[in-house]
Amino acid sequence: MSTAIKTDTFSEETSAVERRPVGAMALTGHAAVPPAPAAPASASGWLQGDALRGLILSVVLPMITFGIIIALWSFVHLKVAPDLPGPMATFDEAVYQFSDPFYDNGPNDMGIGWQVLYSLGRVLAGFGLAIAVAIPMGFLMGMSRTCERAWQPLVQILRPVSPLAWLPIGLLVFQAVNPSAIFVIFITCIWPTLLNTAAGVKAIPDDYMNVARVLRLNGWEIMRRILLPATLPHIITGMRLSLGIAWMVIVAAEMLTGGIGIGFFVWDEWNNLKVESIIVAIFVIGMVGIALEMGMTALQRFLDYGKA
Amino acid sequence: MKHYLTIEDVGIEFQTRNGPFRALRDVRLGVEQGEFISLIGHSGCGKSTVLNIVAGLLEATEGGVTLEGREVCQPGPDRAVIFQNHSLLPWLTVYENVRMAVDKVFGRTRSKVERDEWTRENLVLVHMDHALDKRPSEISGGMKQRVGIARALAMEPKVLLMDEPFGALDALTRAHLQDALMEIHARRRNTVLMITHDVDEAVLLSDRIVMMTNGPAATIGEVLDIGLERPRQRLELAGSAAYNRYRKRVLEFLYERQCRPADAA
Numbered sequence: 001m002s003t004a005i006k007t008d009t010f011s012e013e014t015s016a017v018e019r020r021p022v023g024a025m026a027l028t029g030h031a032a033v034p035p036a037p038a039a040p041a042s043a044s045g046w047l048q049g050d051a052l053r054g055l056i057l058s059v060v061l062p063m064i065t066f067g068i069i070i071a072l073w074s075f076v077h078l079k080v081a082p083d084l085p086g087p088m089a090t091f092d093e094a095v096y097q098f099s100d101p102f103y104d105n106g107p108n109d110m111g112i113g114w115q116v117l118y119s120l121g122r123v124l125a126g127f128g129l130a131i132a133v134a135i136p137m138g139f140l141m142g143m144s145r146t147c148e149r150a151w152q153p154l155v156q157i158l159r160p161v162s163p164l165a166w167l168p169i170g171l172l173v174f175q176a177v178n179p180s181a182i183f184v185i186f187i188t189c190i191w192p193t194l195l196n197t198a199a200g201v202k203a204i205p206d207d208y209m210n211v212a213r214v215l216r217l218n219g220w221e222i223m224r225r226i227l228l229p230a231t232l233p234h235i236i237t238g239m240r241l242s243l244g245i246a247w248m249v250i251v252a253a254e255m256l257t258g259g260i261g262i263g264f265f266v267w268d269e270w271n272n273l274k275v276e277s278i279i280v281a282i283f284v285i286g287m288v289g290i291a292l293e294m295g296m297t298a299l300q301r302f303l304d305y306g307k308a
Numbered sequence: 309m310k311h312y313l314t315i316e317d318v319g320i321e322f323q324t325r326n327g328p329f330r331a332l333r334d335v336r337l338g339v340e341q342g343e344f345i346s347l348i349g350h351s352g353c354g355k356s357t358v359l360n361i362v363a364g365l366l367e368a369t370e371g372g373v374t375l376e377g378r379e380v381c382q383p384g385p386d387r388a389v390i391f392q393n394h395s396l397l398p399w400l401t402v403y404e405n406v407r408m409a410v411d412k413v414f415g416r417t418r419s420k421v422e423r424d425e426w427t428r429e430n431l432v433l434v435h436m437d438h439a440l441d442k443r444p445s446e447i448s449g450g451m452k453q454r455v456g457i458a459r460a461l462a463m464e465p466k467v468l469l470m471d472e473p474f475g476a477l478d479a480l481t482r483a484h485l486q487d488a489l490m491e492i493h494a495r496r497r498n499t500v501l502m503i504t505h506d507v508d509e510a511v512l513l514s515d516r517i518v519m520m521t522n523g524p525a526a527t528i529g530e531v532l533d534i535g536l537e538r539p540r541q542r543l544e545l546a547g548s549a550a551y552n553r554y555r556k557r558v559l560e561f562l563y564e565r566q567c568r569p570a571d572a573a
Contacts, residue, residue, distance in 0.1 A: 207395035210365060213383040215412045215463075225408065229399040305399040306445025 085276040093276035094283070110260055112281065116288055119254060119261040122178070123246045126185025131239060134190045138197025138235070139227070148198070155191065163188040163249050167256055177257035184253045189242035193235070200234025201227060232303055240296035247289050262288075310377060311338030312499060313467055317371035318361055320354075330525045331357050335371070337518060337528060339467075342497040346510040348558060349520030350566060355503045358520075359469050362501060363389050375466055385413045388460035392472045394452040396444040396459075403440040406430060406459045413463045430462040431455070433492060450481035454488070461496065470502040474509065483542065486512060494539060507562070511554045512540060519561045529566065532557055 070087050077086040085093075101113030140147040166187045170180030208230055212222050254263025262285060269277040318335040321328045332354045339345055347355045360366040362373050364383040373380040375387065383389075396405045407427045414423055431437045434454040444452055453473060460468055473489075474482040486509060493500065493513075504510050510517045514534050521529040534554055536545065545551040 205395075207391055207393060208397060210383075210389065210391065211395055211397070213365065214363065214385060214387070214389055215409055216382075216384055217412065221412075226397070229397070232399075305443050307398060 083275070085279065090276045090279045093274075094280045097277065097280050107260060112262075112265065112284060115260060115262045115265040115281075116284060118259070119250050119263060120288070122181050122254075122261065123185055123243070123250050126182040127189045127239075127243055127246055129182070130186045130189030130242065131193050133186075134193035134238070135197050135235060138194045138238075139201055139231070141194065141198035142201025142231075143227075155194065158187075159191045159195075164252055164256070167253060171257075177259055181250065181253045181257050181259075181261075185246045185250060188246045188249045189239075192241040192245065193238040196234045196238025196241070197231060200231035200238075203234070204230045229305075233300070236296070236300045236303060240293070240300065243292050243296055244289065247285075247292055251285060310374075312341040312343075312376060313339040313362070313501075314374045315339075315358070315362065315371070316374070318358070318368045318373065319370040320357060320361065320366065321369045331523060332368075332527065333525045334527050337531075339499060339501065341499055344493055344500045344513055344515045345502070346514040346517045347501065347503045347520060348505060348507070348510050348517055348562070349526070350522055350562065351505065353520045353523045354526040355520055356471055359389075359471050359501065359503055362467070363387050363469050365389075385409070385463040386466045388463045388465035388468055390453075390456050390460045390468065390470045390473045392475050394444070394449075394456040396452055396455055398444050401441050401443055402431065402436060402447070402455050403427060405444070405455060406462050409459045410462050426462060430458040433461065433495075434458045434488060448481075450477050450485060453477065453485060457485075457489070457492070461492065461498070466499065468498045468500045470500065472503050472505070475505070482506075482509070487542065489513065490538075490540065507555055507558045510558060511536075511551060512542065512545065517554075517558060519558065519566075522566050530561055 073084075073087055077084050097112045101111040103109075103111040104114065137151070141151055142148075163184050167180055167184050170183035171177070174180050174183065204227065208226050209222075212226050217225060250261070251263040251266065254261035255267040258264050258267075262281060266278050266281050269275070269281070315335055315337040319330070319333040321330045323329075335358055337345075347358060349355050357366060361368050362380065364380050364387065367381075380387070396402075397408070400408060407423070410423045410427045414426070418426065428437060428440075431440065434457050436451060436454045436458060439447055439451065444455070447455075457473070474485050477485065490513060492498070502513065511534060517532045517534060518528055519530045519532065520526050532554065536548075536550060536554070
């Protein structure tokens with residue numbers, strides 16, 4: 001089963017890696033191709049040929065997609081469900097929300113910026129606790145057949161469970177909503193990190209261990225100089241997956257726990273029937289998700305040393 | 309009589325699902341200091357197994373290996389191994405890969421400056437001093453193997469063990485590295501045990517060629533002394549009668565006496 005997880009993460013990884021360069025390649029990848037003979041070296045010269053094609057691919061095509069979505073949305077707003085606010089009303093709401101994202105009128109009325117920061121705080125707390133537990137456990141599971149045999153069934157049973165199912169347990173144990181939400185995120189993050197770390201340790205080529213044996217590295221040196229660096233790319237992949245799922249789960253968790261946070265903000269605005277705010281919140285959640293993903297990808301790229 | 313490196317009546321049996329499998333029997337070989345020995349034989353004849361037993365990575369079922377009178381029972385830097393796929397650590401630079409070995413072997417006996425100099429000296433020897441800060445993923449296969457050789461040499465091993473070191477390289481790169489290896493051997497006088505299945509490589513580089521019979525239960529079939537004078541020049545040897553005689557002897561052993569069932573059919 002752990003191999004299944006691994007292929008999952010790899011396909012995720014390659015698609016994520018491949019997705020990004022497409023636009024960039026179109027813009028810069030053909031720089032070596034000489035410009036069309038008639039191209040003047042004027043200010044508009046860069047918009048010729050491949051550069052123009054790149055601009056179309058990376059800017060115009062997405063614009064068309066957004067245009068179609070907005071048209072569909074307007075149609076639903078006008079003809080199907082008049083209660084759904086239209087694009088204009090939503091845009092006005094967005095301008096209003098973003099004009100003062102950090103206002104604070106007491107715990108029941110705070111700006112959308114605060115809501116996002118509170119949610120991010122819970123996610124990072126749960127994520128941090130999870131990696132502190134999952135990475136050492138992953139190493140043990142990858143290195144020791146005994147640990148793997150002992151833990152694998154438990155992990156396999158718990159992994160497919162929606163982390164939200166743990167919320168009542170959290171509420172019961174902690175008797176408070178905030179630790180419960182963090183607990184849910186902890187559970188969310190633990191499995192991908194654990195399984196990727198274990199898979200990474202198992203994927204270490206025998207050659208590296210033979211080098212360690214010839215050099216007579218001791219246990220600590222093997223850990224620090226071979227196992228950790230060799231496994232790091234897998235660990236980061238697990239962390240990236242964990243963080244992505246955690247950001248999705250926190251919205252649902254906060255809907256149930258209440259308090260300050262983007263999830264409860266969505267639920268609260270539903271109760272107020274301010275659907276414009278909900279659509280704005282969906283957009284904000286998406287943007288924050290992209291930012292988290294980009295941060296982890298940058299970290300991954302920074303630590304990447306390529307295949308030998 | 310005692311040799312520098314002695315392989316004494318070594319045999320090995322692996323436990324498999326279909327019962328025990330005997331890979332080697334009665335392997336006996338004495339190697340003198342500074343000698344260059346090639347082990348040649350068809351794939352699957354247990355050449356690598358012999359090498360791994362000398363390296364200490366595998367334990368013989370019978371017999372044993374002694375180096376300078378001491379029994380080999382675990383891997384160590386006195387028997388540096390150069391693996392076919394170079395096995396550089398991809399997260400370390402060229403310099404760091406060699407330096408790690410130098411630090412581990414000479415960390416107590418040499419100063420930091422000395423270790424730095426020794427690392428660079430070995431990389432100069434294999435002509436890789438231009439790429440000290442490159443990662444293995446940024447250099448070619450031949451260059452990686454050069455770094456692997458530098459790392460092994462830097463350990464100042466008593467025996468250099470090479471497991472088809474150039475097997476994965478193209479013919480031109482291989483020729484370059486063979487020349488480099490001859491040059492290094494002339495300068496450092498290392499004792500080398502090299503596995504190959506390239507007849508020309510074996511004749512060109514070796515003082516003696518050890519030819520192995522086919523497995524299972526493979527053993528040494530014949531040992532051929534190569535009396536060609538050093539330094540040897542690839543081009544001169546190509547037309548030399550002695551060279552071609554040695555070459556023919558090895559080919560006859562491999563393709564007449566030890567021809568594989570698949571080849572015979």
